[in-house]
Each structure stands twice: as C-alpha cells, then as structure tokens.
Amino acid sequence: MKQFSAEQLNQVQAIIARYPEGKQKSALIPLLHLAQETFGGWLDTETMDYIAAILSIKPIEVYEVASFYSMFHMKPVGKHVFEVCQTGPCMLNGSDEIIAYIKEKLGIEAGQTTADGLFTLKPVECLGACGYAPMMQLGKHYKEFLTKEKVDQIIEELRTASKH
C-alpha cells in the first residue's frame, strides 16, 4: 500500500491550503509530481487512486489529467530519463546527432530503457533552452550545450554513482 510519509502529508496539506476552500482539486498536478518522485518515477493506478482519495475526487479525474501532461510517465521508466529536446531550434544545433549517439551508445531506441534499468531515452519537444542547444532534461535540471563527450561523461558519472 502506497503512502506518503508524515512529513510529505504536511507538505500535501500546505499545498492544498494555497487554494480556496473546496478547490482542493487545484492541488492535483503538484501532488502528481510529488507522487511520481516518491513512488518509483511513474504513476500506476494504485498511486493515482491514492491521490484521488487524498483530494476527494474521482479516480477518472486523476487519470485524465495524468495522461494529458507529458511529464507524467504512465509506464515504468529507468532510474534516469534522458529527455532530449528535438524541436526546431535544438535541431538547428545538432539534436538529431545527439539523439542518434545516445541510441548507439546505450543500444536502445527512443522510448526504451536499458536492460539494467538505469537509462530511458525520451526525445521531447521544446524545453525552453533554445539558446543553449542541444540540451536535455535530467531529473530536475537541464544539461545544456551537449556534445558526444558530454553525453559520455554524463552516462559514466551516473553509472559510477549507481554502483555506490
């Protein structure tokens, strides 16, 4: 049974308190972010039902929102998701080559996860870092001005960190 910690439940109450009484549904997206971070990087039905119960809304109201927004993963993903921007401005600066290189290096296609469960490749649309292209989102942060060498380094660091 999935459950937020006591500290997280306080955080949940603080989020709900931002809105007028009876408008707690506004907390849905913030809570889905929190749930995804807490429960393994993706949203399964049990997690979404739990959020529905917290907010006193119907489960369908959670499913329809979770499936609408591209940051919410509806299937399991690797520990690290490489969300590489492929939109026009990044393309002008070589995002196609970066995506091809990651595929080759990790031996996976777009949308797939490596066998060790460490990496998922997910080409995405514009992330608002067009002047610092090519780039990707990795967790909460952006990795910008990507080169093949930088990609090697990122992969190496994450592999090393996972061994400890």
Add this chain to the structure above:
Amino acid sequence: MSKKILLEHAHIEGIRFYETYRKNGGYRSVEKALKMSPDEIVEEVKKSGLRGRGGAGFPTGMKWSFLAKPEGVPRHLVCNADESEPGTFKDRYLMEFLPHLLIEGLIVSSYALGSNATYIYIRGEYAWIPDILEQAIAEAKANGWLGKNILGTGFDCEIYVQRGAGAYICGEETALIESLEGKRGNPRIKPPFPAIQGLWMRPTVVNNVETLAAVVPIINMGGDEYAKIGVGKSTGTKLLSVCGNVNKPGVYEIDMTISVEEFIYSDAYCGGIPNGKKLKACIPGGSSVPILPANLLLKTAKGETRMMNYESLADGGFATGSMMGSGGFIVLDETQCIVRHTMSLARFYNHESCGQCSPCREGTGWMYKILKSIEYGHGKMSDIDLLWDVQRKIEGNTICPLGDAAAWPVAAAIRHFRDEFEWHINHPEEAQTRNYGLAHYADPIHVPTV
C-alpha cells in the same frame, strides 16, 4: 546601444537575493504604488503603452481595465510563466536571475487589480526555478512586502508558485486556468473572458512574466516617461531570446529602435553568423510566426530597413512580413534545410495539440505526415498544395490560437521557399542528406555594415 531597464541590474552579484536587490533600488515601486489608488496604477500602465510580452501584444492597461469587480467576489492575478514557444527562453532568464523583479511587479499589479491570492503558473520542466521564486517570496514576506496589511495599508497579498507538467497549450490563458484548477489543459470557449469568469469562475487577469516585471519601471518612472522609450506603439524595452545559428545566443534587452541587421550582426547582440556562413532565414518572434528569407528580413518589401519593433516586423502582413511575437528569435544559416525545420515544428504542434478541436487535432497530424514524407524522399508534387490546403483549413477554425500557430509556420515556409519543397520532391535521394539548403535564398548581396 540600447537602454536597459529590466536587465539593468542583472550583472550584479547576489541580485537574486533580497538584500542586494533592495540596495539597488528594489521594492521602491511598491512603496510608491501603495500610496496611489488601484485605478491610478491602471492609468499609469495605460499611459505607458505597455503591450503584453507573451506574444499577442495586447495593451496591458486595457486588459486590466476589463477586469470585472462584482461586490464580494474575490479576484485573481495569475502570472503566466508557462514559457513554451520554441525559441523563447526570456522569462526563464528573468525568473532565474531577477526573481525579486517579478515578485515586486506582482505585488504592485496585485494591488492594482485587487488580488489577495496571486498565482505564478510555471512550466513543469523549469523544475529548479520554483525554489528560487519561493525563496524570493519568503524574503519579501519576511521584510513586510507580502502577507497581511502590507506597509500598513490594509492590503493583504500572498503569492503562490504552481508547476505545470509539460503542455505547450497551457500558455494559452484559459488552458492555463483549467490546469491551475487541476484539469486537462483544454482551452475554454470565449466569451466569457477570464476578466469576467476566470480562475474558479472568478474575475481573473493572466499576464506574462516580462509584462508584470515591466510594471516596476513603469511605476518608478511614470507611464509617460516609459512611453517615451521605443518608437510609436512599441513602447518600452523588449527582451529577446536568440537561438539557432548565431555567434552569441542568449537573452538581450532592446529598446525597439535598432534595425534587424544591427541586431543580428552587431557584437552587442547576436554577433553575426558562425563560421563565416550567410544568413538564410529567420523566425523573429517564436516558432509560430512566419519565417522570412534573408532579403525580406533585413528590408521590407518597400525597400525600407526593417526595425526590431512590433510595427516594422509586421510590415507587409503575412505576405512579406512577420511578427514580434514572443521575442524568440531563431536564425537559420545557409546550410539549414527549410523542409526539415518545418517538419520539426509541425511535429511539435502535432504533439502539443490538446485534441479538443478536430481541425487542429487532425490537421497538425496530417501536416506532420506530409512534411515527413517530403523530407524522407516520398513526396509528390501535389503534396505541396495539399499541405497548403490543410493549413488553410486549420487557421481560424479552432477554439484557441494553437491552430493558427501551427498553420502559420507551414504557410510561410511554402510561401517563401516553395522551390526548396519542389527540389526535395524532385531529388528524393539527395534531399535526405541533412542540412541541405538552396543557396539562392542566402542573402546574396548583403555585406554587414555593423
């Protein structure tokens, strides 16, 4: 050299934090504004000529004056920080480096509009910025600029930060409101406009980050003084985010009196095109606005020098002009392929269509499919007319402007670069080499003078 107002203090170390920001004149506008009446502030913003910096360019003061004020119904100000238009990253810069400027603008604007609970809706991918904003909010509150009874005036105000979760459509104000209510980002049918029934069906004003930051200098210097900066109906300064093939991509503040040529080639701004290549084309205001070939970008069809302001960029309409839009300035050098770039943008709009209106949901998919087929060597000559036909059937036939935004880039690419599409269809194998470009579009006569 252009005047800096918003970014005047951006280079100062520690400006992100309250003490330094305050020492450099921060929060003066709140002191001044809270001695004025809310209506007087709206008047100053009207006088300033400020136009919405999110892309549409609608006069801010007028938008504010539409706000309904029924007795006993709370009103809200919502800051649109869902910056998602490809090529645009100026609001990110403001929030990351000058968070207090936005908070200051929000306090003054909240007072003017009577919003006691103001929300910043920020795109979910900017995941590290809410921490920066929340720290600035906490500092402002600790120093008495937010909370209950601000400066003893009886005005209460709280500012909350809400993260989105990846949806371009939420930059559209009614989709943003839906998302803030915990729903899918499907735009609403208007009327009613948010000024009458917005967030939780209460009167609401939604403004862009840069627009709300600009309220600070407007109050400090007065609307009339602000209106003296710039030219004509393009008053004040504008932030531009530059990307693509330039030597110095980044965020620049201009006062809308410089030429496009100076902006691209001067070392004070873009610093020219890398590796001695020629300029081929440019999308001057975010990916939705029409792309222009080099010759029409630097000079209007009448042969006049094209300037970096709302009117001049739009000179010639969509036949020979473009738009200032969001200020996302995308530069393409002579080696770039228009078909491939347009295909990439079509894929973006197809991905981002909310699916509510069939012309957009189906049309963006068809445009992407046809462009992909041309790009990968399977195109037919009739595809170009088909593409034209599809985009024409999207434009103007949807609830929100995403349909138009998806149609315009395709229309402009065909309008100005039709023979490049034809070349692709006639040379299917060669065309699959990336970075193909028809050389005659590259600015043939242009010798930079700056």
